[in-house]
Amino acid sequence: MAKAGTRSSPSKPRRGxxxxxxxxxxxxxxxxxxxAQAxxxxxxxxxxxxxxxxxCRFVAGRGMKDCAKDKPQGTELVTLVDDVEARSVTARFPLIASDTAIYREGYGCVLKEWDD
Incomplete structure (x- = not known):
């Protein structure tokens, strides 16, 4: 038993x-x-x-696996998916951001939101 006036220490599971x-x-x-920075x-x-x-994909004609090598250091979480019919590539950062670039003849690749 604990002496009067002293406290018993919390159990280990509770401390954890x-x-x-x-x-x-x-x-x-x-x-x-x-x-904001993230x-x-x-x-x-x-x-x-x-x-x-x-x-890389629609101007240079390279494959997506080869194009993925061009991503700069620090963007390892960004995934790339191409849509051959739409001639576009979508990049996604999990749960935070997504952007699509579309190939336009005479303009090259432009981001979808800038395409009017």
Whole structure:
């Protein structure tokens, strides 16, 4: 039994729960703090990757596996999907951003939102 006036220490599973909660809180705070930078990076990465991959695929005539090698370092999470019929390439950054570049005769590849 514990002596009167002393507290018993929390059990290990309970301490582990508090540590896990502190880690989750810290990660959430960091994500919230850097959300604008992350969104900006994701949008720039998808726009750039879609445009470059579209040019690689439909101007240079290379395959998508070969075009994926042209992605700059830091854009490993960006996935590329081509649509041969639409002559377009879509780049996606998971859960954050997506951009599509379309080949237009005489203009090359342009981002879909800029295509009017």
């Amino acid at each position: 729960l508090w540590i896990l909660l502190a880690i989750i809180t810290a990660v959430t705070a960091l994500c919230f703090h850097y959300r 969104l900006g990076f994701a949008q720039a990465a998808t726009a750039y990757s879609a445009r470059v991959a579209c040019s």
